[in-house]
Amino acid sequence: MRDMPGPAATGDRFETDVPARLDRLPWAGFHWRVVIALGITWVLDGLEVTLVGSLAGAIHQSPSLALTETQIGLTASAYLIGAVVGALGFGWLADRIGRRRLFFLTLLVYMTASIATGFAWDFWSFALFRALTGAGIGGEYAAVNSAIQELIPARYRGTTDLCVNGTFWGGAAIGAAAALVVLNPAVIDPEIGWRAAFVVGGALSLVVLLLRRHIPESPRWLMLHGRPDEAARIVGDIERDVEGTKDPLPPPSYGNVVLHRRGAASITEVWHAMFDSHRERAVLGLTLMSCQAFFYNAVFFTYALVLTRFYGIPAHEVGWYMLPFALGNLMGPLTLGRFFDTIGRKPMITATYALSGVLMAATGAAFAAGWLSAWEQTLAWTVIFFFASAAASAAYLTVGESFPLEMRATAIALFYAIGTGVGGVIGPTLFGWLIQGGHRTDIFWGYLIAAVLMLVAAATEWRLGFAAEGKPLEQVSAPLSASGRRVAEAR
Template sequence: MAETFTTNVPARLDRLPWSRFHWMVVIALGVTWILDGLEVTLVGSLSPAIAGGLGLSSTQIGLSGSAYILGAVLGALVFGRLTDTFGRRRLFTVTVGVYLAATILTGFSWDFWSFLLFRFLTGAGIGGEYGAVNSAIQELIPARRRGYTDLAINGSFWVGAALGAMGSLIVLDPQIIDQAWGWRLAFIIGGTLALIVIYIRRYIPESPRWLMTHGHPQEAEAVVAAIEADIERRGTKLSAVETLPSLRLRPMRTSWLDIARSLVVRHPKRTVLGVVLMATQAFCYNAIFFTYALVLTRFYGVAPASVGWFILPFAAGNFLGPLLLGHFFDSIGRKPMIALTYGLSGALLCLTGWAFAENMLSAVWQTVAWTVIFFFASAGASAAYLTVGESFPLETRAVTISLFYAFGTLLGGVGGPALFGALIETGERHQILWGYLLGGGLMLLAAVVELFLGVAAERKPLEEVTPPLSIIDDVP
């Protein structure tokens, strides 16, 4: 391992024009969220068929959802730490492999306990992906495009949700597929799709930023040189590297104590910001999404087999939000855009909750309202992951993303659906209004916190936003 060295690898990565390499990164790594959206929506839509096929009670179906969430939390924590230790590339290969095997095995479940185990392992694979993939994307994408790219990729969760909704309409139709096999086939096909992901990821190199901070500066240089050569071979002339700014680093091994110091001592305000952004959006999202079908069927009389049609516009709004608003996070800036999207979605959620309580909406208009709300909320929620990744040192980036993801998932995945489920059980619209007001109020609170504690990271190199722990000094 090198003692001390000087490198301009970050500057070389940030000056690259958008190229075939970056498209490959987006496709190979971004598909994670599509798989996650597919998983979550499929299980929600197929739960009646799964319950019938395996003889499960409603409580057991709920427990399987909790097992998935618990797996995602533990997977994020374990694989996030391993990602910072052994590299982005190794772990995003391992985690998608875990997802593939566990999802296919879910299709072969024979009883409650096997289904519970396979759902837990599937969640572990997806949870592990969050730290490995988010850190790799942020470290490989040029600074001027980092915000838009990260938001668009995170928003692709809803492409998977739309695919899951459409798939449920097919596998729940007994005239197309035997109901004894429909739900099993959905999981088997979903898992098999991950084989394509594994194949494409073979062409994604290790993050040069990770290599340079772990004592492999020559390998980092070689990776960047190969990317540059490919770009120039395709007709784009790059500027000379000699004029680019450099960093002097001393490789170090980080401990949990280093991670704790980074969160509590070096960047306490950013820690508070990350907790607020992640927890509030997780509560709001999971509370609404996991009880979406219950509201439609119980209060609007929508048939369970038709719920998928109502999920499609909701998913479209969630995907279009980051896609259409994402570039403003790089141009106007992180702080005003995050505050705006959180604030708008919070205010609209409170207003929609009041209209629901007063019985002023039909199923269609309820769906329209949710679609508009989460057009803004989705951009804000995706920016929460971006903020956490940018706000802490490179050496702890993956585990930091995982820690905040785990916290948000635990709070939102358990507290939100449980509270809204209990409120819906009362059958009283005005009781449910309190849940909507709480969710909207939390989003408004997050908007205020962002205005005070937000980080202006737009178009800046990651090393300028947060210097690495291993940095010695800047080299002019």
């Protein structure tokens, strides 16, 4: 590897090639380690959410808890409220103390709370532990999404981000398969089984803690916080790692970035960036996040209740129906992800949101009319969420790319919080109430609302979407500390 020049500094002003060096890297083992160690967050979230969905019937019938349908909907909302609070608090910290420290703190919160859920003794304890579990996962979303976007080369960023977010459904598939075991009376008492599922799921986090020991702090975060020498050293280590298995590295495709030393963005700067200089992107991010959150959480958190109440599926068999649904969601981003980097963000986001909305309206009408069997209903959901999964993952990608790097984690956290609060918390509670009423027509109106929201999001993306494919983060949204608020031209 040829030696790269270090950062040149004059007073509080310095010039760095860290972004260009990160973006020139070919895909290598380092990037796989980042994706696996950090992307496991979505697997854990999918595992948690699916366990609650698949175990809802068993928890409803549990002699020690015996939660009503409405209470189950409320505990789902408690999880999401916790995720909102965790995202805001930990996201704010991630922009101030770094991504790496938060990796460990948020994972410890998740692990402790998930294990504690297995020992809940009533509705209130169950809801509290679910809220704390959500807080850990919400914090992970902000810190981990930021780090992945900052460490992955620009030409792979869209594909990677969608695929990583899509692994939520790998966790969902694991949760659905696990439910088939822990709810089978021939294998284990369901009262013990559903509790063991939470305990084992939380304990698996110990493996993730070990994996994360080898992930460095984000060089871009260090660069933007006035530590260019440390950032350059880490990039050098990554380059040596990559060159150990690849051909000599190509020269950077663009020039250096000129920055001024500064700390994290203040609340005033965040507010100005979101609602003044980046107002259209704020509207876009809020719309995409809110609509997909309502769409997903309204259906997914209550799907087991639909199966048991309207199709007469025994609680211990729900996993068989969740499994293909989860796999369809997983395949969506894995199959479509690369097109967000080739065809482009705007056309792909618009298409996936619009298709999801149209298909949801049609399926909801078929459900209300009683035309579908349990397996036909599952097939319909699988097709819908093949597209919706890619759309939802793209919402996180859009928010992460929309704002300056100094406030990336805070922005992701804020929009995740608002979107989840508006769309996610209301959705499960509303649908739990509709299901308890026992009328298909009532539930259809809920599905129709979700469909309309996705079409609104598609129209908003078509109007306000922007091209970010293949571009460095510093060009998509110039750092607050950049000289001239742009990336320097290649020399």
